Amino acid sequence: MARPGRPAMPKPDLHPSVDAFLDMLTSERGAALNTRHAYWRDLADVSLYLRDQRNTDINQASTGDLKAYLEHLSNKTHTKGKNKSQIAVRTVARRLSALRQFYRFMVSENKREDDPTSTIESPKQGRTLPKTLSEGEVSQLIKTAAQGGGADSIRLVCLLEMLYATGLRVSELVGLPMSAIGEETEFMMVEGKGGRERMVPLSEPAQKALKDYLAVRPQFIASDDKGTQAQWVFPSRTSQSGHLTRQRFAQLLKDLARAAEIDEDRVSPHILRHAFATHLLSRGADLRSVQKMLGHADIATTQIYTHIVGDKLKDTVEDKHPLSKAAE
Numbered sequence: 001m002a003r004p005g006r007p008a009m010p011k012p013d014l015h016p017s018v019d020a021f022l023d024m025l026t027s028e029r030g031a032a033l034n035t036r037h038a039y040w041r042d043l044a045d046v047s048l049y050l051r052d053q054r055n056t057d058i059n060q061a062s063t064g065d066l067k068a069y070l071e072h073l074s075n076k077t078h079t080k081g082k083n084k085s086q087i088a089v090r091t092v093a094r095r096l097s098a099l100r101q102f103y104r105f106m107v108s109e110n111k112r113e114d115d116p117t118s119t120i121e122s123p124k125q126g127r128t129l130p131k132t133l134s135e136g137e138v139s140q141l142i143k144t145a146a147q148g149g150g151a152d153s154i155r156l157v158c159l160l161e162m163l164y165a166t167g168l169r170v171s172e173l174v175g176l177p178m179s180a181i182g183e184e185t186e187f188m189m190v191e192g193k194g195g196r197e198r199m200v201p202l203s204e205p206a207q208k209a210l211k212d213y214l215a216v217r218p219q220f221i222a223s224d225d226k227g228t229q230a231q232w233v234f235p236s237r238t239s240q241s242g243h244l245t246r247q248r249f250a251q252l253l254k255d256l257a258r259a260a261e262i263d264e265d266r267v268s269p270h271i272l273r274h275a276f277a278t279h280l281l282s283r284g285a286d287l288r289s290v291q292k293m294l295g296h297a298d299i300a301t302t303q304i305y306t307h308i309v310g311d312k313l314k315d316t317v318e319d320k321h322p323l324s325k326a327a328e
Contacts, residue, residue: 012051015059018043021105030194034171034246042098059106063116070096070120089123096122132274137262138164141253144260151216155234156252158206158213163269165206166190167276167294170269174244176233185210192295200293 022039025031031039046069047058053072054065074092099117106112133141142164145156163173172190180188185207188200202210221229222237229235232243239245250268257267273294280290 012044012048014040014044014047015057017059017106017111018047018102020109021102024105032171032193035193039098039101042095043102046095046099058102059111061116063119066099066116067120074123092123096120131266131271132278133262133266133271135275135279137260138272138275138279140260140262141256141267145256151219154209154213154216155220156256158209159234159249159252160272161206161209162202163272164276165203166200167273167280167290168200169193169273169295170246170249172295173269174234174246174249175241177231178233181210181233190295196295198292198295 018040021043022036025039026036043058046061046066049069049072050056050058050061050065054061054068056062056065070092073095074088076088096117100115103112103115103117107115138160142157142160145153145160147153148156159173162168163170166173166188168176168190169192172192176188176190180190182188186202188202189197190200191197217233217235220235220237225235225237228242229237234244235242236244236248239248246269253267253269253272254264257264277290277294281287
C-alpha cells in the first residue's frame with residue numbers, strides 16, 4: 001500500500017533473485033515487514049528503470065547501468081523548494097545502499113561473480129537534523145485532542161501520551177499486543193527491529209491516559225470479533241491486521257495539527273518520537289538511557305539528537321545572554 005500522498009507504484013514481476021534477497025532479510029536478519037517493503041520499493045524502482053531504459057534486468061546490470069540509474073534519480077524532482085537537492089541526495093544514497101546489499105547477497109549466493117556497485121561512490125550528504133516540536137506544541141496537541149470528548153478523543157490522547165512518553169516507533173505503537181502491558185501499566189515490553197525486546201517505562205500522564213482509554217477500548221472491537229482485534233491495544237474493525245494502521249494514525253495527527261493551529265507538515269508520529277528524545281536530552285537525560293528507550297542498536301544513531309539540543313542552547317544564549325548582540 002502506498003503512503004498517503006505517494007502515488008502507488010506499478011507492481012512488476014521482479015527477478016526471482018530479488019525475492020530471494022527479501023526472504024533472506026526476513027528470515028536471517030529479522031527485518032520487519034515495513035523494512036522488507038521499503039527494500040522492495042527501492043529495488044522495484046531500479047528494476048523498472050533498467051528494463052525500460054537499459055534493456056536489462058537487475059540481476060545482469062553493469063556498473064554503467066547502475067550509474068545511469070543513479071544519475072537519472074538525482075535529476076528527478078522530488079519536492080519543491082530549497083530542500084530539493086538534499087532530498088535527492090538522500091534518496092540516491094538510500095537506493096545505492098539497497099543495491100549494495102542486494103549485490104553482496106548475489107555474490108555470497110554465487111549468483112554473480114562481481115559486485116557492480118563496488119566502484120560507485122556514495123553521494124556526499126550534509127548533516128540533516130531531525131524535525132521536532134517544542135514542549136509547548138506537544139502540550140497543545142494533547143490539549144486539543146482532549147477537547148473532542150468521546151472514545152475517539154480518549155484514544156487519541158492515549159496514543160499521543162504513550163508516543164511522547166516512550167518514543168516508540170509508530171509501527172511498534174499501533175502494533176502493541178495486550179500482552180505488552182503489565183498489570184500496573186507502569187512498564188511495557190516492546191519488540192523492536194530485529195526481534196530485539198526492550199522494557200519501556202510509562203510516565204504518570206501516559207499511565208492515566210492508558211487507563212482512561214482501556215475503559216472505552218471495547219468500543220473499537222466488533223461484537224463478532226474472534227480475537228483478531230481483541231489481541232491489540234489499539235484494535236480496529238476496518239484494518240486487515242486488526243489494529244490501527246500507521247497511515248490512519250498519521251492522518252489523525254494531521255487533522256489534529258490543523259485543529260491545534262500547528263503546521264501539519266511539522267506533525268507526524270516520527271516527529272513526536274524526535275520530540276521525545278530531544279526533550280529528554282535537553283533536560284539532562286543520559287544518552288545511553290535514551291538509546292535504550294528508542295531501541296537504537298548503535299548509539300551513533302541517538303547522538304544526532306545532541307546536535308538539536310546543542311543548536312537550541314546556542315540560540316538561547318544568542319537571544320538571551322546580556323553580552324550577546326542579539327539581546328541588545
